[in-house]
Amino acid sequence: MAHTFQVTVDCSDPHPLADWWAQALGWQREPSDEAFIERMVAAGHARASDTLRHRGELVWADGAALVHPDGGMPRLLFQRVPEPKTGKNRVHLDVRVGAEAVEAEVARLVAAGARELHRASQGPHSWVTLADPEGNELCIS
Structure with a gap:
């Protein structure tokens, strides 16, 4: 369906x-x-x-x-x-920009009001978790 x-x-x-x-x-x-x-x-x-x-x-x-x-x-x-907002989001968006564009995208979003929360990786995959201006999480990879 x-x-x-x-x-x-x-x-x-x-x-x-x-x-x-x-x-x-x-x-x-x-x-x-x-x-x-x-x-x-x-x-x-x-x-x-x-x-x-x-x-x-x-x-x-x-x-x-x-x-x-x-x-x-x-x-x-x-x-x-x-x-x-009082806690971690249970659902968030993963925004895929490609490994070569992650740093530029993180810098652009932070300049626009996002806040970097942390960086993580699992196997060959890595991502940066940000918070939007109201604290909602999103990941850039």
């Missing part, structure tokens, strides 16, 4: 974090359907306080999504949650 899925990341501020990940992955923010949002507010199905303007675009305040430029990968959704 075939299934589709998205990966959801809990966070405190979804729009800036989605921007960070879009830059990190080279993905695109999913366009907002401003007319739909306006209709939902006008009909009383949502409140104006459920929305905000991010980079000039009317968006839902509690979520932001990214899509792969080719549309062939799972969608990434960043959703606001009230509690801060």
Whole structure:
């Protein structure tokens, strides 16, 4: 049986974090359907306080999504949650850039706000574990 899925990341501020990940992955923010949002507010199905303007675009305040430029990968959704991150992620993304590009990619992401957590290897494979600006882990290999 075939299934589709998205990966959801809990966070405190979804729009800036989605921007960070879009830059990190080279993905695109999913366009907002401003007319739909306006209709939902006008009909009383949502409140104006459920929305905000991010980079000039009317968006839902509690979520932001990214899509792969080719549309062939799972969608990434960043959703606001009230509690801060308190422990290690049980699920994280492994971003494969190739052994020759790891150091440059780690440097680029750290310059953009990531934090290096540790380096590890197993057999011929090695990776660098980073934390995004809100502390969510990702591995670069």
